[in-house]
Amino acid sequence: xxxxxxxxxxxxxxxxxxxxxxxxxxxxxxxxxxxxxxxxxxxxxxxxxxxxxxxxxxxxxxxxxxxxxxxxxxxxxxxxxxxxxxxxxxxxxxxxxxxxxxxxxxxxxxxxxxxxxxxxxxxxxxxxxxxxxxxxxxxxxxxxxxxxxxxxxxxxxxxxxxxxxxxxxxxxxxxxxxxxxxxxxxxxxxxxxxxxxxxxxxxxxxxxxxxxxxxxxxxxxxxxxxxxxxxxxxxxxxxxxxxxxxxxxxxxxxxxxxxxxxxxxxxxxxxxxxxxxxxxxxxxxxxxxxxxxxxxxxxxxxxxxxxxxxxxxxxxxxxxxxxxxxxxxxxxxxxxxx
Amino acid sequence: xxxxxxxxxxxxxxxxxxxxxxxxxxxxxxxxxxxxxxxxxxxxxxxxxxxxxxxxxxxxxxxxxxxxxxxx
Numbered sequence: 001x002x003x004x005x006x007x008x009x010x011x012x013x014x015x016x017x018x019x020x021x022x023x024x025x026x027x028x029x030x031x032x033x034x035x036x037x038x039x040x041x042x043x044x045x046x047x048x049x050x051x052x053x054x055x056x057x058x059x060x061x062x063x064x065x066x067x068x069x070x071x072x073x074x075x076x077x078x079x080x081x082x083x084x085x086x087x088x089x090x091x092x093x094x095x096x097x098x099x100x101x102x103x104x105x106x107x108x109x110x111x112x113x114x115x116x117x118x119x120x121x122x123x124x125x126x127x128x129x130x131x132x133x134x135x136x137x138x139x140x141x142x143x144x145x146x147x148x149x150x151x152x153x154x155x156x157x158x159x160x161x162x163x164x165x166x167x168x169x170x171x172x173x174x175x176x177x178x179x180x181x182x183x184x185x186x187x188x189x190x191x192x193x194x195x196x197x198x199x200x201x202x203x204x205x206x207x208x209x210x211x212x213x214x215x216x217x218x219x220x221x222x223x224x225x226x227x228x229x230x231x232x233x234x235x236x237x238x239x240x241x242x243x244x245x246x247x248x249x250x251x252x253x254x255x256x257x258x259x260x261x262x263x264x265x266x267x268x269x270x271x272x273x274x275x276x277x278x279x280x281x282x283x284x285x286x287x288x289x290x291x292x293x294x295x296x297x298x299x300x301x302x303x304x305x306x307x308x309x310x311x312x313x314x315x316x317x318x319x320x321x322x323x324x325x326x327x328x329x330x331x332x333x334x335x336x337x338x
Numbered sequence: 339x340x341x342x343x344x345x346x347x348x349x350x351x352x353x354x355x356x357x358x359x360x361x362x363x364x365x366x367x368x369x370x371x372x373x374x375x376x377x378x379x380x381x382x383x384x385x386x387x388x389x390x391x392x393x394x395x396x397x398x399x400x401x402x403x404x405x406x407x408x409x410x
Binding site for chain 2: 030031034035038039155214215216218228229230231233234237238269270273276277
């Protein structure tokens, strides 16, 4: 089988920054500082009013082309993961193909996933390469949850930040040279209602805009993102440890063979809980999100690129990546730096 | 029960341990918020291997009500 490799990762954070101080000013009765410390987030970047996930995905891709001197015409497949497309139709990836100057003989499609999106994107890219359909897949993830959040939903506004990332996955090895190993993927749609934006789609085209307070003073309407924190916490707590064990054995490895566990950077509090559950020490479990918050489908790429820049990951190391969330949807893969 | 109150109190930084008893109505504490609710869920999982959900917290009033879930 043709092998595939993650060779380059670039990411883009929008210009506007929302700090803990900003949140404390807006919600004076609320202990932002204490909560932000627990969840390990100092700043989030927020997309401009006229800046969409598509715009940010284009910026991340152009950064990748510039930083690593990649010829746009070498891309023969574009995958764009977003839950905030520009239009119902056409597909955002088609617009992106044109704006990035990718060649016309290039496949392009969107797929709608959140925190598991990067893992699923890698699984698609690997399949395209293994089957000989593509040689260079550009996997772009972009999300603007800030646009889904109610202004008074202080909990989610503290957690989520906007970002886009671009990753180049190829049949040849260069750059980061991370060989993509075996996958475990999973789905449980019974959890759909626990992380949802209800209005605006075909099931419920019109929003009622009727606002509801939860038990903790966070306000949402059906036009906003709703997250049942305790249910999501329990979903990850119950499923992620088994996902990790399964992926380690799928790759014919032991837990101690994994040099780094890079999980979807949901928030530091939940990550620490998961880390204890899988009995892995802190130095093998990097958390890199204090400067950007939970950026949904780009958290793993941002953490990986940050570790690469810090020279904290090196040739020969094995890294287990795991994403989990909205859907429910989850996935894991182990990569090996060649 | 005392152990449970200790574990509960550890989730709440700014209230002294001796201010907690089995009858403490925890949702009346000034500091009570969604983050502490999550900490309680995490503590129940880590210390007692029990999964409780948001409704369990909603339906409980005192620390003893939560303790009853451990032995349920």
